[in-house]
C-alpha cells in the first residue's frame with residue numbers, strides 16, 4: 127500500500143478511496159471534509175460536510191443554514207469515517223481553519239490546507255502534526271517571498287495617517303480572516319479610534335467578536351454624503367473590489383492601501399492602483415514553508431496551491447521525497 131491509496135487527486139479534488147470522501151472538493155460531492163471557510167475551499171452543494179465548528183458556522187453565514195444536506199463537527203479527537211481515522215488540527219490561517227489528518231492501516235497523511243506560522247490573534251495557532259505524508263500549500267513558494275513583521279506594516283499605515291490627516295485611508299482586506307487580522311493589528315499598534323467598515327465585512331466581523339476576538343469600535347462606512355470631511359484622516363476597511371467602484375470616491379481624497387502577501391510584488395500593487403501596499407499575509411512565506419517541512423520531517427511532501435516546482439526542487443536538494451499534486455480550482459489571489 128502507498129499513500130496514493132489513501133489520498134489522490136481527482137477532478138473534484140483530493141479523494142480518499144477507503145473513506146469515500148474528498149478534502150476541499152471544488153465540485154459538489156457526496157461527502158466533503160473542509161479545511162476552512164475561504165470560498166475556493168468551502169463550496170456549497172455537498173451532501174455531507176465535516177469541518178470544525180467555526181468553519182461550519184462560517185459556511186452557514188456565507189451560504190445559508192442549508193448549505194449541505196448534513197453536517198458533522200470535526201475536532202482534534204479522531205473520528206471514524208468509513209474505517210478511516212480523521213482529525214482536525216489548527217492551521218493558523220483564519221478562524222476555524224484546520225489541517226486534516228487521515229490515518230488508515232498505519233498510514234497517515236496530513237493535508238494542511240492553507241496555513242501560516244506567524245502570530246495571529248484572530249486565528250487559532252498552527253499545531254504541528256506528524257504524518258507519513260505532509261501536504262503543503264505553496265502560495266508563496268519562492269525564495270523571494272519573505273513577509274515582513276506585520277507590526278512594521280501597521281506602523282507605515284499609522285505614519286501615513288499622521289502625514290495625510292486630510293485623506294481617508296482606504297484599506298483593502300478580504301472579508302474572512304484578513305479584515306479581522308488587520309483590525310487586531312491596528313489595535314495592537316495603539317489605534318483606538320472608531321474604524322469604518324464596508325457592509326460586506328460586517329457579518330464576519332460580528333462573528334469574530336462573538337467568538338471572543340475583540341475588534342474595538344467599528345461603524346459602517348456609509349455614504350459620506352454631504353459630510354465627506356467626517357472621514358478625513360480616518361481608516362476605512364473594505365474588500366478590494368469596492369475600490370474599483372465609485373464607492374471609494376465618496377470619501378475625501380481616498381488613499382488606497384491593500385493588505386496582502388502579494389503586495390511584496392510591487393507591479394501587482396501598481397496594477398491595482400495601490401498607493402500604500404501593506405505586506406500582510408495569511409499564508410506561509412518561503413522560510414516558514416521550509417522550516418515547517420524540516421520540523422515535521424515527513425517521509426514524503428506533496429506540494430499544492432501555487433509555486434509547486436520550487437518547493438519540490440528545494441526538497442530534492444535537501445534529500446526529501448516530494449512531488450507536486452497539481453490540484454486545480456484554487457485561487458492564489460482572490461481570497462488571499
Ligand SMILES: [Zn+2]
Nearest residue numbers: 164219240461
Ligand atoms: Zn484560505
